[in-house]
Amino acid sequence: MNLPFLGIGRRKTDEARFTAAPEAVAALLSECELLRSQAAEAGVRLDDTAVSLEALDQLVPRWRDDAETLPRLGNDAGLYLGTVVVRTVPGAVWEIRSGGPPVVRLASGREIDVVAAGRDWAESGVPELSQLYAEVAED
Numbered sequence: 001m002n003l004p005f006l007g008i009g010r011r012k013t014d015e016a017r018f019t020a021a022p023e024a025v026a027a028l029l030s031e032c033e034l035l036r037s038q039a040a041e042a043g044v045r046l047d048d049t050a051v052s053l054e055a056l057d058q059l060v061p062r063w064r065d066d067a068e069t070l071p072r073l074g075n076d077a078g079l080y081l082g083t084v085v086v087r088t089v090p091g092a093v094w095e096i097r098s099g100g101p102p103v104v105r106l107a108s109g110r111e112i113d114v115v116a117a118g119r120d121w122a123e124s125g126v127p128e129l130s131q132l133y134a135e136v137a138e139d
Helices: 022-029 033-041 050-057 069-088 114-124 129-138
Strands: 093-095 103-105
Touching (some): 022 069, 022 093, 033 050, 050 069, 069 093, 069 103, 069 129
Antiparallel strands (some): 093 103
16 A cells, blocks of 8 residues: 555554654644543643643543543543653654554654553552653653
8 A cells, every 4th residue: 555645654664663753643643632632631731741641640530420421531531642752752753553552652662652652541540640641751
């Protein structure tokens, strides 16, 4: 598959990998509509900063009672965490792989599965998004 207008191509190896302009990927992954609407209803402004992650950690987790909302909100929380990391931690970038969720790759080479972390946070509150961000920012 080769979609040059999207910046998406296929390597000649067996593994399909997608490449796109980092800004386009970041914009797409930062939408997090469900999380942003729930946060806005609670009076929390998501401005792509570490402070907003702390505010999310303080929300009353009403979504845990809704089996349909829970995984979607967890996914959004992970993408939002990744957005904050990519926008504020030098050298952090999104990496998109076929067949799996996007991950954040740090300058050190370490990869963070932010979607899994977001789902864990939505389900149990652990790890706190702000705590995970602090750990990642130190790396």
